């Protein structure tokens with residue numbers, strides 16, 4: 001090891017270790033902005049990790065960036081000397097020079113890593129701000145889902161790295177030089193013509209408000225406050241286990257009841273559950289899969305993740321015939337809320353607006369698809385990411401922590417099985433589907449409901465499951481994150497994969513860590529495992545654990561749809577894809 005002095009204390013470093021890494025191991029904070037350890041990203045562009053190296057025999061202190069300077073034998077490093085502090089402050093001031101100054105109107109306000117840094121270095125003025133140059137930087141509003149605001153970008157390049165190396169979509173690139181350098185869409189002028197699939201992973205790692213969702217909280221409020229409109233809310237399986245954190249509750253707390261209470265408090269008329277629709281999806285997709293297996297059409301890919309659908313359409317159109325035609329739970333809920341529900345409620349369907357709360361950015365894209373509209377109007381009227389829903393509640397003066405939980409009270413479309421609940425984590429859709437397919441094939445339930453062989457967190461997992469009867473053993477795969485998805489799709493297209501059914505979730509972890517959920521600072525996906533644990537507990541505690549045993553699903557088929565995959569079900573609950 002290497003002996004050095006860090007802030008006056010003798011420390012040991014490792015060969016090739018940077019000063020930053022060594023300081024962290026010794027619990028010494030050095031400010032950073034561009035760097036993100038979880039994704040192994042150290043571009044050295046922000047230069048705020050400046051520290052002083054005291055040189056024996058020299059008066060002049062040497063200032064270096066801690067993130068890319070290795071420790072050396074006998075080195076003395078000061079992170080809090082006057083010189084180091086002054087240089088850190090100057091660097092943050094320079095970063096602020098071409099960054100909008102209106103923090104109070106930024107969607108990242110209060111949760112921004114640049115604001116934290118300004119506080120840390122004690123920035124009290126901004127001498128170098130160049131308004132004209134800053135305001136000339138582009139703001140891209142061409143996506144229904146995302147906003148790319150280069151007036152708030154600090155050029156950390158985390159977004160470029162996550163998109164290129166982790167998601168392997170490579171939709172982003174740095175363009176321009178010097179102060180005009182910005183993150184651009186690679187080979188495209190706007191989102192619709194770019195390679196971007198709206199997975200939102202770039203938003204999760206952006207330290208500022210440069211990347212975010214298109215905020216629709218005002219539209220939601222317009223509907224909620226309009227007495228002529230009947231507002232219907234649905235919220236995703238993962239939202240209930242990934243929302244309490246926004247209000248300071250421990251990671252993975254189940255706040256389903258508080259969300260129901262909050263919706264009532266802000267004046268939502270009908271609170272429904274996307275989990276219910278997940279059960280309906282299993283009925284449709286499971287039946288579809290069985291007929292495809294009979295026809296020996298394999299594999300079938302799941303179709304509930306909208307960033308995966310975008311990815312297939314943009315990057316691998318040849319794979320589209322293999323996708324299940326079943327709409328996602330979000331869209332199934334919305335369609336049924338505008339057809340079946342109005343009959344039950346006795347209201348004119350034209351008065352209904354569906355607000356959907358999702359841990360996902362791409363769900364906004366999905367809601368805007370022309371295939372998912374009725375008489376020119378979208379089935380899902382507003383999609384709020386989990387972050388926007390938190391913003392909406394704050395705007396209404398609600399702190400989730402102080403709300404007593406409420407129960408759903410709708411006799412339709414609110415009950416769910418444990419199978420519907422586990423959709424929110426990688427492997428969940430597969431497990432839910434196999435529970436029901438087994439029952440259809442064998443006329444009885446699985447002996448062991450929990451298919452633990454499907455669970456786990458590795459990027460790509462595979463299993464063989466004996467479904468008995470005429471179907472026998474099936475070969476399945478589950479992949480989360482688009483890097484692994486690309487590899488798997490290429491294997492399938494090359495005829496090198498032997499699967500019957502493949503579940504794809506574009507976000508690593510599945511929806512529990514979706515691109516629309518709470519942003520962490522200086523971390524990537526730190527909460528997924530806690531959230532997943534709670535989701536499996538929701539399943540364990542559920543009265544009914546298979547989609548086909550959900551009484552409200554049975555009533556929907558009995559009263560409205562007929563059989564799974566019936567003509568009505570096909571018309572309302574299935575879709576098509578475009579290359």
Ligand code: HC1
Pocket residue numbers: 235236237238239274275277278304305306328329330331358359360363423424425510511512514
């Ligand atoms: Fe998901 Fe889904 S599980 S896509 O990950 O199929 O967003 O949670 O709502 O639609 O049910 C997200 C989550 C969600 C859909 C369901």
Ligand code: SF4
Pocket residue numbers: 162163167169170171172195196197198199200201202203
């Ligand atoms: Fe890349 Fe996903 Fe961001 Fe699009 S949303 S730029 S695909 S990381």
